[in-house]
Amino acid sequence: DQQVKQNSPSLSVQEGRISILNCDYTNSMFDYFLWYKKYPAEGPTFLISISSIKDKNEDGRFTVFLNKSAKHLSLHIVPSQPGDSAVYFCAAPSGNTPLVFGKGTRLSVIA
Amino acid sequence: DGGITQSPKYLFRKEGQNVTLSCEQNLNHDAMYWYRQDPGQGLRLIYYSQIVNDFQKGDIAEGYSVSREKKESFPLTVTSAQKNPTAFYLCASSPQTNSPLHFGNGTRLTVT
Secondary structure, X not given: OOOEEOOOXXXXXXXXXXXXXXXXXXXXXXXXXXXEEEOOOOOOEEEEEEEOOOOEEEEOOEEEEEEOOOOEEEEEEXXXXXXXXXXXXXXXXXXXXXXXXXXXXXXXXXX | OOOEEXXXXXXXXXXOOOEXXXXXEOOOOOEEEEEEEEOOXXXXXXXXXXXXXXXXXXXOXXXXXXXXXXXXXXXXXXXXXXXXXXXXXXXXXXXXXXXXXEEOOOEEEEEO
16 A cells, blocks of 8 residues: 555656645544655655744755645756756655655756 | 665666675665666665664565665665566665765666
């Protein structure tokens, strides 16, 4: 049973526009969420996180929004750049167990 | 320059052979992990270790084995019992189990 779901396998966005990547979760005990970015043949790198005590966290072009009542979070990238083209994973820790990852969304930013 | 080193980057083996993937970290992290990535499957946890000489099975441990004799090292053996071993394998570490993970650059294993 997937606890973290990314229902869009892929997303294409024009350069300069906003990219919105979505993530849903089922475990109401999750209180911390992370986004990772992964290029082909490389390991994922940590991008941004959010604690459940917040509903928004911003870092430069990247903003993560958390809607606890809907068990939904989203990553906004604005403006999108070609170098943002990668696979983005949403993840959450559950208690003392390792991170649970979604299946990822492949973002393509078209110049 | 701290980080996680996985070697080799590409590995080819014949079916029926065991193969060991190397993972070394110099971040002084207590916890280490092995994940497997398949197309459309995301990252699935194979094994993890929170401390030296101790490790736990993840979601897809069947056909794999690990050891944690040193803090810096967490090798993964893909045994002949693993039915679909061809995949991209990622090693990671973190200060504690639920901290953000630092990943290596992966090993692509192809078994024919």
